[in-house]
Amino acid sequence: IVKGKPVYMSPEQATGDRVDRRSDLFSMGLILYESLVGERCFKRADDTRTMEAIVRDALPPRPDLIAPPMWEVVKRALQKAPEDRYRTAADMARALVDVAVPVSDAELGRLVWQRFPAQYEDCARWDKVADQVPPGAKG
Numbered sequence: 001i002v003k004g005k006p007v008y009m010s011p012e013q014a015t016g017d018r019v020d021r022r023s024d025l026f027s028m029g030l031i032l033y034e035s036l037v038g039e040r041c042f043k044r045a046d047d048t049r050t051m052e053a054i055v056r057d058a059l060p061p062r063p064d065l066i067a068p069p070m071w072e073v074v075k076r077a078l079q080k081a082p083e084d085r086y087r088t089a090a091d092m093a094r095a096l097v098d099v100a101v102p103v104s105d106a107e108l109g110r111l112v113w114q115r116f117p118a119q120y121e122d123c124a125r126w127d128k129v130a131d132q133v134p135p136g137a138k139g
Helices: 021-037 048-055 066-075 089-099 105-115 119-131
Strands: none
Touching: 021 066, 021 105, 066 119, 105 119
16 A cells, blocks of 8 residues: 655655655655756656656756756655665754855745745735734734
């Protein structure tokens, strides 16, 4: 029995092999890739093809969107063989801290607005609605 969302499965999970904490690091790598690129890494037309892509397909490089130092972190997290990934989440976190440049709140806001304009506008509309709720009516 396969449990979980296929787009976030590790190769060993997709094939029914034994999983350990490194499977979660693969999934985290998929989420990191998606957040940096704006699209799912191995998403295909259906769940079966998605799982096949996770197991067989090469990682699609995106040098236009992911800086080389960050790409190395993503690439290591998304290695097909668990022994080639980070050993622990703490190891991956340290690698991320080493390559991620801290940004100000304003810079982060600009980046979110540029990458996700529709979602940004949705949040702005929510703020306007929240401001129109009479005091004491918020629960």
